[in-house]
Each structure stands twice: as C-alpha cells, then as structure tokens.
Amino acid sequence: MNTNIAYLVIASLLVMVFLITRNIKTVDSEYFVLDKTEKTFGLTMSFYASGMGLWILTSPAEVAWYGLGYDIYGYAISAATPFVLIYIFGPKISKLLPNGVTLAQFVEKKYGSVAQKIVSLVAVIYMSAFLIAEFASISYLFEAISGVSGIAVAALVAATTFLYLNKSGFKASYLTDKIQGIGIILLLTFLFSVWFSQNSISEIADFAMLGGLNTFETYSLKSALAVIIAVTAAEIFSTGYWQRTFSAMNETTIKKASIYSGFGVFITILLLGIAGAVGAGKGLEIPTLSFINQLSLNSMTVLVLISLATLLVTSSVDTLENAISSTISIDLIKKGSREANNITLLVIILALFASTRVTNIFTVFLVADLLATSLVFPAFYRIKKTSKDILLVLPFVGSLISVFLYRYLFINLEENPGGLFVPTDIYGLADLNTFAIALVSSVIITFVADRFSK
Numbered sequence: 060m061n062t063n064i065a066y067l068v069i070a071s072l073l074v075m076v077f078l079i080t081r082n083i084k085t086v087d088s089e090y091f092v093l094d095k096t097e098k099t100f101g102l103t104m105s106f107y108a109s110g111m112g113l114w115i116l117t118s119p120a121e122v123a124w125y126g127l128g129y130d131i132y133g134y135a136i137s138a139a140t141p142f143v144l145i146y147i148f149g150p151k152i153s154k155l156l157p158n159g160v161t162l163a164q165f166v167e168k169k170y171g172s173v174a175q176k177i178v179s180l181v182a183v184i185y186m187s188a189f190l191i192a193e194f195a196s197i198s199y200l201f202e203a204i205s206g207v208s209g210i211a212v213a214a215l216v217a218a219t220t221f222l223y224l225n226k227s228g229f230k231a232s233y234l235t236d237k238i239q240g241i242g243i244i245l246l247l248t249f250l251f252s253v254w255f256s257q258n259s260i261s262e263i264a265d266f267a268m269l270g271g272l273n274t275f276e277t278y279s280l281k282s283a284l285a286v287i288i289a290v291t292a293a294e295i296f297s298t299g300y301w302q303r304t305f306s307a308m309n310e311t312t313i314k315k316a317s318i319y320s321g322f323g324v325f326i327t328i329l330l331l332g333i334a335g336a337v338g339a340g341k342g343l344e345i346p347t348l349s350f351i352n353q354l355s356l357n358s359m360t361v362l363v364l365i366s367l368a369t370l371l372v373t374s375s376v377d378t379l380e381n382a383i384s385s386t387i388s389i390d391l392i393k394k395g396s397r398e399a400n401n402i403t404l405l406v407i408i409l410a411l412f413a414s415t416r417v418t419n420i421f422t423v424f425l426v427a428d429l430l431a432t433s434l435v436f437p438a439f440y441r442i443k444k445t446s447k448d449i450l451l452v453l454p455f456v457g458s459l460i461s462v463f464l465y466r467y468l469f470i471n472l473e474e475n476p477g478g479l480f481v482p483t484d485i486y487g488l489a490d491l492n493t494f495a496i497a498l499v500s501s502v503i504i505t506f507v508a509d510r511f512s513k
Contacts (some may be wrong), residue, residue: 065205065365068211072369073219079238080223080231090228090399091160091385093306097233099315102307104240105233106142106320109299111243111327112189112375113196113368117347119328120335124346126279127271129337133283135329140287141294141320146440150310151318155443159305161298163390166438171448177455179390182296182382185427187410189297190379192424193372194414203348204356204364210415216369217407220377225400229302230384232377239374246367247327253354254334266340267333285489288498289428292435298382320361380406422481425489429482432497433458437505446512453508458501465496 097105122134154163163182167175197216199210223231255263267273294300307313331350338349345352354360383406388399437454466472466479477483482493 065361066211067398068362068365069201069207069215069369071202072366073215073373076235076239076373077219079146081229082229082354083223083227083231083234090395091381091389092229092302093233095157095308097279097303097306097312098308099312100346101233101237102303102312102316103319103323104301105236106145106300106316107323108236108240108243108321108374108393109232109325109378110138110141110294111371112193112237112239112443113200113372114192115328115331115371116200116351116364116368117196117241119331120338120348120350121346123270123272123332123335124339124343124349125139126282127274127276129275129279129283129284130468131332132329133280133286134332135325136283137290139321139325139330140291141300142295142317142324144291144295144439145300145304146314146321149304149307149313151442153307153313154303156305156436160302160389161386162296162300162301162438163386166282166451167390168445170451172446174451175390177298177452178438179386181427181430182298183387184481185293185424185431186297186299186379186383186386187406188423190316190383190406190410190415191374193379194410195417197372198414199347200368201365204351204361204368206490207226210411213411213414216372216376217411220373220380221404221407224377224381224384224403229306229381232381233303233306235377236374239370242370243367243374244323246363246370249363250354250360250367251330253360257353257355258337259350263333263337266337268340270336270338270340272333281491282484282488285491285494287342288432288491288494289425289489291292292431292498293428294425295435296431296438298386299378302385303384317321317431324460422477422483425477425482426480428489429462429497430459432494433501434460436498436501440505440509446509450505450508450512452503454501457504458497461499461500462493464495 060315119134152165153159153163156168159165161179161182163175166178174278194213194217197213201207201212202209223235307316334350334353338353339346341353343349343352351364370467380403384399384403387402388394392398433455434451437451456498462480462482466482472478475483475485479489482490484490
C-alpha cells in the first residue's frame with residue numbers, strides 16, 4: 060500500500076473518532092466517571108476495548124513463538140483474570156463507595172491517606188509503562204505493515220486523544236470504547252477469516268503442534284504462572300477498569316460485563332497465541348510478526364491491519380491517559396478537571412518522549428508488576444473492615460523486603476539479567492519464585508498484622 064494512502068486511512072479514522080466525540084456534553088462530575096448509568100452491553104464493550112491495545116497483535120504471537128503450551132494458555136488466562144477480580148470485588152467496592160472513581164479512593168476509606176498514596180503511585184507507574192509501551196509499539200508495527208513513520212502516527216494519536224479528552228474527559232473515552240470495541244471485533248474476525256481461508260484446520264493444527272502448542276514442560280508452567288500472578292495483580296490496579304466499574308448501573312451489570320468481556324479477551328488472546336504458534340511451526344523468523352506475516356499482505360489486508368491497529372492504539376491510549384490524569388488529580392494532588400487537562404497534556408508529552416528513548420519497557424512492567432503483587436492481597440483483604448494505614452504498609456514493605464532478601468541470598472546476581480531489583484529469571488523472563496514470594500509473604504504478614512491489631 061502507498062505510504063500516502065496509509066497516512067490518509069490513519070488520519071481519516073482519527074478524524075472520525077474526534078467527530079464522534081465533538082458534540083458530547085459533559086459536566087465536571089463526568090470528567091472522571093459516569094453517574095451509574097451504564098448498561099451491560101456498553102460496559103462489556105468498554106471493558107473489552109480498554110483492555111485491548113496494539114500489544115495484542117504482537118505479544119501473544121511472540122509469547123507463543125518463544126514459549127510452549129503453558130505459556131500460550133497462561134498468557135490468555137492472565138489477560139482475563141483481572142475481570143474475575145472485578146466480578147468478585149467490583150460490586151462490593153462500588154456499593155461501599157457509591158461516588159468512587161479510583162481503587163485508591165476505596166483504599167483511603169479502608170486504610171487511610173498513606174495507603175492511598177502507595178496504591179496511587181503503583182497504579183500510575185504501571186499505567187505509565189503501559190502508555191509508553193503503546194507509543195513505542197506504534198513505531199514498530201505501523202512501519203512494518205505500511206512503511207509510515209511511527210513517531211508521526213504516535214503524535215497524531217496523542218493529539219487526537221488529547222483534544223477529545225480535554226473537552227469531554229472520561230465520557231468521550233467511554234463512548235469511543237463502545238464503537239472501537241465493535242470495530243476491533245469485526246476487523247479481527249475479518250483477519251481470522253483470511254487466515255483460515257489460507258490454511259486448512261488440519262494444517263493449522265499440525266503447525267501449531269509443531270510450534271509447541273501441545274508441549275507442556277515444567278519451565279513453561281513456571282513462566283505461565285509467573286505471568287498470571289504478575290499481570291492479574293497489576294491490571295486490577297488500572298484506574299481505567301475502576302472508572303468503568305463505578306459507572307455501571309448496578310451490581311448485576313458489573314458481574315455480567317465482567318464475564319462477557321473476560322471471556323472475549325481470553326478468546327482473543329488465545330486465538331492470537333495459537334496463530335503465533337502456527338507461525339513458529341512454519342519457521343517464520345520474526346517472533347513479533349509470526350501471525351501478521353502469515354497473512355497475504357495485499358491492499359485489502361493492509362488496509363484492515365492499519366484500521367485495526369489504529370483503533371487498538373486509540374482505545375488503549377485514551378483509556379490510559381484519562382486514567383492516569385484521574386489518579387493523579389483525585390488521589391495525589393486532589394484537584395478538579397481543569398488541572399486534569401494539564402496533567403493529561405504533560406503525561407502525553409512525557410510518554411511520547413520516553414517511547415523514543417525506551418530500550419526495554421519489559422523491565423519497567425516487571426517492577427510495576429512486582430509492586431502490585433505485594434499490594435494486591437492487603438488492598439482487598441476484608442474489604443468491609445476499616446483499618447489503619449500500617450495494615451497495608453506493613454505487608455507491602457515486608458513483602459518487598461522478603462523478595463529482595465530472596466534474590467540477594469539465592470539468585471546469582473551476576474548471571475541474572477534483572478539483578479537485585481528486577482524480578483527476572485536467568486532467561487530474562489518473569490521469575491515465578493520472586494512473584495510467589497511477594498504474594499505469599501504479603502498474605503502471611505497481612506494475617507499476622509491483622510491478628511495483632513486486634
């Protein structure tokens with residue numbers, strides 16, 4: 060496809076998204092969350108679209124190319140498990156905090172301001188890493204499929220999302236989610252239809268098996284479990300999910316939307332992972348593109364890929380931008396929507412700059428995942444009980460100390476690429492032992508601290 064046509068398609072889609080949000084009328088109270096108005100279909104689409112990102116076209120395929128059966132299934136499960144926690148805790152927390160926006164507000168009510176600040180900082184670190192990764196992914200993927208400048212597309216996406224978030228805030232993000240969610244499903248369906256038309260079911264099965272889909276080894280299981288623990292813990296602190304949870308009409312809506320979106324995310328990531336395994340079985344040499352490079356990249360396929368990538372990155376970026384600014388505004392500096400607008404612009408500029416300098420965003424994700432893993436149990440422990448800050452701070456700090464002691468005493472820091480502070484194994488992947496110690500130690504310390512507090 061001609062590069063100019065590719066730019067035209069991308070710009071047209073972004074203009075369309077902007078025009079959709081142009082006439083949205085919002086008030087200050089809806090800049091961060093909607094007023095308990097959203098029904099099951101809209102919430103499901105918003106959960107699904109905000110959980111998707113440009114990463115789905117590359118990461119599942121890459122995991123499948125390098126990994127085995129446990130890795131493929133584990134990655135799909137890890138993408139869906141945050142919705143399991145929302146199903147369990149979302150209705151309860153929404154009921155306890157009827158005017159809530161962020162999880163940190165609930166933590167402040169349960170524990171206090173110190174605990175709130177810790178949860179807010181962990182959430183901001185994780186979401187910022189995710190935003191930087193999305194911008195960085197633009198350069199790689201868009202250039203690979205269409206030859207356009209990645210930084211130019213990133214700037215276009217950043218400018219468009221800022222314009223409509225600046226005007227309408229979360230309300231605009233939520234509306235575009237519903238449209239983008241439908242578009243993502245339709246475009247993915249088209250791509251899989253092309254893929255299936257080019258490969259018989261038996262060929263797909265044979266190549267997937269050759270690529271490791273039915274191979275189950277212990278080290279693969281450990282890697283999968285580490286990812287499930289890490290991603291589940293980190294994603295549940297994403298403010299974007301909680302903005303949508305607090306916008307739901309009632310508890311039944313939250314539960315239904317959690318089930319539907321969780322299932323949709325699981326199926327999407329599993330199919331893309333299986334496609335990546337097929338690419339590995341076929342001997343394709345670029346792991347990140349092991350699904351995309353199986354498609355016949357004619358003008359129509361490239362057009363669909365560009366459109367899908369644009370919708371994916373826009374739905375993810377606007378969610379992250381508004382979620383980060385909401386967390387900073389409400390939980391850290393406690394200001395209103397005007398300050399949030401300025402914060403959003405600053406976040407975008409910093410993320411764009413960081414995306415051009417990033418060398419290994421994976422390590423940032425791992426550190427944020429570790430912090431979240433040490434926080435997740437005390438944050439949700441006995442949610443109806445009000446406690447003191449120390450009952451969250453102590454398990455959090457104690458868990459991190461336990462992790463670093465383990466790595467200092469039992470990890471060969473000279474050979475391990477993560478060293479003391481980044482929780483990797485010898486291969487540079489997420490280390491199960493480190494994450495398991497973080498989770499188990501936080502559970503034990505929480506129980507002990509709770510008992511002595513009585």
